[in-house]
Amino acid sequence: MSLGGDVYLAITIDVEEDNWSNYGTAPVLTNIPRLLELQRLFDRYAVKPTYLITYPVASDKSSVSMLRKIMEEGRCEIGAHLHPWYTPPFDEEKTVRNTMLFNLPKELQHKKIESLHGKIFENFKMEPVTFRSGRWGFDRTVAENIHRMGYKVDTSVSPYMNWEKYNGPNFSGRSPMPEFLHMDNKRDPGSSILEVPATIGFLQSNFDGCNACLNKIAGSNLRHFRLAGILDKLKLVNKVWLSPESDDGDKMIRLAKTFVKKKYSILNMFFHSPSLQNGLTPFTKTKEEEAELANRIEKFLKFKEMSNIKSIKLSESFQLIKNTGEVK
Numbered sequence: 473m474s475l476g477g478d479v480y481l482a483i484t485i486d487v488e489e490d491n492w493s494n495y496g497t498a499p500v501l502t503n504i505p506r507l508l509e510l511q512r513l514f515d516r517y518a519v520k521p522t523y524l525i526t527y528p529v530a531s532d533k534s535s536v537s538m539l540r541k542i543m544e545e546g547r548c549e550i551g552a553h554l555h556p557w558y559t560p561p562f563d564e565e566k567t568v569r570n571t572m573l574f575n576l577p578k579e580l581q582h583k584k585i586e587s588l589h590g591k592i593f594e595n596f597k598m599e600p601v602t603f604r605s606g607r608w609g610f611d612r613t614v615a616e617n618i619h620r621m622g623y624k625v626d627t628s629v630s631p632y633m634n635w636e637k638y639n640g641p642n643f644s645g646r647s648p649m650p651e652f653l654h655m656d657n658k659r660d661p662g663s664s665i666l667e668v669p670a671t672i673g674f675l676q677s678n679f680d681g682c683n684a685c686l687n688k689i690a691g692s693n694l695r696h697f698r699l700a701g702i703l704d705k706l707k708l709v710n711k712v713w714l715s716p717e718s719d720d721g722d723k724m725i726r727l728a729k730t731f732v733k734k735k736y737s738i739l740n741m742f743f744h745s746p747s748l749q750n751g752l753t754p755f756t757k758t759k760e761e762e763a764e765l766a767n768r769i770e771k772f773l774k775f776k777e778m779s780n781i782k783s784i785k786l787s788e789s790f791q792l793i794k795n796t797g798e799v800k
């Protein structure tokens with residue numbers, strides 16, 4: 473996929489509770505003010521992030537006031553990020569399995585999506601059109617439900633990842649290529665959801681071969697010998713996420729260069745707002761790791777600037793790709 477030779481960067485941030493994995497506790501939102509400093513960094517590099525917000529964030533007066541001001545100044549986009557355990561109605565049993573939206577009955581999914589959507593509209597006076605399901609809990613049924621609510625772009629797919637052991641979906645065969653998910657038989661982009669996966673790939677150009685290799689290891693006794701780790705250290709198969717939580721600036725830059733070489737023209741950097749405050753996520757346990765996260769983001773933004781990569785809000789990807797007609 474090549475959008476006229478241009479390369480675009482979307483930055484999608486899950487703006488959510490401090491206690492991001494404690495499903496039975498009341499939501500706490502002390503991390504949200506950290507977005508102000510992050511936004512100043514984005515402003516310096518002419519980046520307009522997409523803040524995907526959960527129900528507790530959309531309901532909190534302080535968070536809404538801060539984010540709505542940034543949005544109204546045209547410096548960001550607000551989208552939806554659904555955590556079922558914090559989104560009414562609470563009709564499901566409280567289990568880890570039910571933290572994955574796609575595991576819930578279709579109509580309950582829709583009620584929760586409608587509830588989150590309505591809260592964002594109530595407090596931001598706009599209709600969000602971008603969506604990410606919490607914990608990557610996404611499938612065709614979720615796509616149909618968000619389409620019913622008018623969403624244009626989803627970013628719930630994590631390519632080459634299998635979350636089945638966490639009661640989640642299996643995306644191990646999914647490439648990072650954006651794809652229209654058609655809701656009817658007309659294959660009309662106007663009646664479709666555009667899936668823009670999180671950018672996950674390999675430093676090697678043969679994505680299919682690298683992925684097949686890792687899948688073969690995962691499905692055999694070879695996994696007990698940590699062969700995947702050995703291949704990574706030998707620089708034979710290196711899976712990298714375009715996320716400052718998991719990979720450093722150099723790896724993210726190398727991954728971006730590989731994507732450009734393969735003519736994948738949309739990059740989607742992703743991370744969680746609680747990681748901006750040390751001690752809340754496994755990715756930033758200390759103040760040093762917190763500072764390193766910011767350094768990784770800025771290093772990639774400097775690369776973006778030098779490489780003439782264009783920043784877009786996630787919603788803008790819909791029209792860009794619709795105009796090219798180059799995805800299925």
